[in-house]
Amino acid sequence: MGGFPQKIRGLEPFSERFDAFRLPAEGADILFALYPAGTTIPPHDHETENHGVITKGELILIRGGAEERYGPGDWYHVAAGEAHAARFEVETEEIEFWFQD
Secondary structure, eight states: OTTOOHHHHTSEEEESSSEEEEEEETTEEEEEEEEOTTEEEEEEOOSSEEEEEEEESOEEEEETTEEEEEOTTOEEEEOTTOOEEEEESSOEEEEEEEEOO
């Protein structure tokens, strides 16, 4: 799966709206995610507060009717309960932190 090291690719597989490797932590989940080009994630919200950093490609985050673009090295934040959607025009990898509180 992408450019993630073998040790990360050996973590627990995660598959819901996207595929990733999951590293559970106290009060959070850390996801190493790969989005193939053309992936779209429809509008949704969740109970977790999410922070993420793009390691390859580009995230197009849609919220409040506006698009925000994040590339390698860029961090983003989605508050718990905040409606948002996402699109990936190119193959993208990121590390996501899902905090439960």
